[in-house]
Amino acid sequence: MNKPVKQNCGCGLENTQPSHNLLREMLPMDRPPVKDEPCCGPPPGPPSDPNERPGYRLCSFVQGFMPTPVGPVPRIKTLLDTRDKLGTWNVRMGFGRNDYKVAPGLYAVGDPAAEAPVLVTANYKLSFDHVRESLAGMDAWLLVLDTHGINVWCAAGKGTFGTAELVQRVLKTGLAQVVRHRRLILPQLGATGVAGHRVKKECGFEVIWGPVKAADIRAFLSSDHRSEVAMRRVTFTFSERLVLVPVEITLLRKHLVYTLAVLLFLSGIGPHIFSWPAVWQRGVLAVAAVAMGIAAGCIVVPVLLPWIPGRAFALKGIFAGLFLGTFPAAVHWNDSSISYWSGPALLLLTTALSSYLAMNFTGSTPFTSPSGVEKEMRRYMPVQAGMAVMALFLWIGSAFLMK
Amino acid sequence: MKSLRYLENVVTLALDEDKCVGCGICTQVCPHGVLVLRNRKAQIVDLHGCMECGACANNCPTSALAVTPGVGCASYIIQSWIKGKENSSCGSQGCC
Numbered sequence: 251m252n253k254p255v256k257q258n259c260g261c262g263l264e265n266t267q268p269s270h271n272l273l274r275e276m277l278p279m280d281r282p283p284v285k286d287e288p289c290c291g292p293p294p295g296p297p298s299d300p301n302e303r304p305g306y307r308l309c310s311f312v313q314g315f316m317p318t319p320v321g322p323v324p325r326i327k328t329l330l331d332t333r334d335k336l337g338t339w340n341v342r343m344g345f346g347r348n349d350y351k352v353a354p355g356l357y358a359v360g361d362p363a364a365e366a367p368v369l370v371t372a373n374y375k376l377s378f379d380h381v382r383e384s385l386a387g388m389d390a391w392l393l394v395l396d397t398h399g400i401n402v403w404c405a406a407g408k409g410t411f412g413t414a415e416l417v418q419r420v421l422k423t424g425l426a427q428v429v430r431h432r433r434l435i436l437p438q439l440g441a442t443g444v445a446g447h448r449v450k451k452e453c454g455f456e457v458i459w460g461p462v463k464a465a466d467i468r469a470f471l472s473s474d475h476r477s478e479v480a481m482r483r484v485t486f487t488f489s490e491r492l493v494l495v496p497v498e499i500t501l502l503r504k505h506l507v508y509t510l511a512v513l514l515f516l517s518g519i520g521p522h523i524f525s526w527p528a529v530w531q532r533g534v535l536a537v538a539a540v541a542m543g544i545a546a547g548c549i550v551v552p553v554l555l556p557w558i559p560g561r562a563f564a565l566k567g568i569f570a571g572l573f574l575g576t577f578p579a580a581v582h583w584n585d586s587s588i589s590y591w592s593g594p595a596l597l598l599l600t601t602a603l604s605s606y607l608a609m610n611f612t613g614s615t616p617f618t619s620p621s622g623v624e625k626e627m628r629r630y631m632p633v634q635a636g637m638a639v640m641a642l643f644l645w646i647g648s649a650f651l652m653k
Numbered sequence: 654m655k656s657l658r659y660l661e662n663v664v665t666l667a668l669d670e671d672k673c674v675g676c677g678i679c680t681q682v683c684p685h686g687v688l689v690l691r692n693r694k695a696q697i698v699d700l701h702g703c704m705e706c707g708a709c710a711n712n713c714p715t716s717a718l719a720v721t722p723g724v725g726c727a728s729y730i731i732q733s734w735i736k737g738k739e740n741s742s743c744g745s746q747g748c749c
């Protein structure tokens with residue numbers, strides 16, 4: 251009996267047994283020849299892939315299946331195509347990140363034999379893509395854990411890239427029947443979730459800690475499983491920080507709508523109780539101050555992180571906010587219809603927001619300790635709240651004060 | 654990471670040298686070079702560089718290392734203040 255079909259794509263076929271015959275039966279030469287008869291509409295697309303099965307969809311990164319003692323294992327491409335790249339771009343921009351995953355299980359890269367190394371990764375499609383790309387030209391097995399579509403580092407922190415899942419996945423895929431050795435190569439950042447000695451005890455496979463980055467896998471494998479010190483260290487370079495910026499901003503979407511609605515409303519309050527022209531005239535300034543706060547906290551601080559003074563991110567955010575905040579605050583300095591007090595109000599608003607957002611960026615960095623983050627939050631959140639309250643008071647008050 | 658340093662004197666990492674059997678696993682898994690192996694014992698050489706990820710303690714076969722691990726994520730910490738640690742989750746809408 252075949253096991254019930256669970257996954258919705260071709261990569262989950264490890265357990266279907268009568269594969270060899272089935273595959274042979276489905277070879278393209280058995281098909282009736284396609285006749286070149288005239289028909290309505292554009293010419294038809296290519297015929298179905300021989301590996302397709304009812305109820306499954308063949309993933310575009312699969313190029314055929316490899317027979318193994320546990321059934322056919324999908325062989326994956328190591329070259330990313332346009333679809334993969336578009337997907338990467340999309341999640342980097344912050345869209346669809348919560349559902350960008352591949353089916354967990356065993357995959358083959360190249361033409362792996364029973365002695366080929368087994369690499370382990372997460373089922374976040376981006377992690378999966380990084381690994382297969384870095385394995386170009388090599389023969390290896392890739393064991394993908396169900397991390398609920400989250401990358402190795404974060405999943406290890408949450409425990410989904412963990413000992414239990416790894417052991418379960420090894421047993422479920424029948425890996426011991428596929429390879430003769432008993433070694434698993436894991437990304438080093440998975441060590442937060444996986445305890446190597448427990449894996450060995452529970453399923454007999456030894457965990458070997460590979461490099462931090464997928465790009466170093468080739469060097470690691472060719473140097474007999476030895477990582478240089480540099481491969482063992484996390485980095486947080488300019489470009490690594492830059493790619494995080496769009497996500498930081500798109501995550502704000504929902505909060506931003508509320509914040510702007512409240513600010514626009516408050517901007518309309520004045521001597522006439524509420525006035526729409528004021529919403530327009532003063533509201534634009536408030537929106538500009540918020541935009542500057544976001545730019546300071548979500549772009550300037552992450553990108554210029556090492557060069558902004560202070561260790562605490564909230565403090566870095568204050569500096570960046572004070573700098574960028576001067577622009578909206580100074581715009582109407584000479585405008586007699588707007589009170590002097592609106593300038594400081596806007597500056598405080600930008601600074602409070604920038605400090606708060608910069609503090610939130612700690613969660614995206616690979617070097618901030620939770621104890622440190624908690625300490626800086628206790629110290630700076632009252633400051634941020636104070637600045638925000640003062641900003642709002644001054645902002646509303648300034649509508650009643652003419653120059 | 655020498656160019657990017659976070660707050661000093663906050664880290665909860667502790668090593669019990671008597672329990673250490675010198676296997677060196679902790680020095681392999683630490684992504685910040687906090688630990689080194691000297692005279693068949695682990696040593697903390699850069700305490701303030703530790704980000705409390707817990708990789709070393711999780712992989713030490715003799716529990717010689719202890720650290721309060723966690724995610725250095727502000728929204729998680731706010732949740733844990735309000736709802737308690739057990740009910741908090743990091744990144745419901747995707748901090749990581």
Ligand code: SF4
Nearest residue numbers: 673674676677679713
């Ligand atoms: S992992 Fe534990 S036993 Fe091994 S060297 Fe480190 S502290 Fe010592």
Ligand code: SF4
Nearest residue numbers: 683703704706707709
């Ligand atoms: S908790 Fe993480 S950063 Fe700190 S010493 Fe252990 S492995 Fe290194």
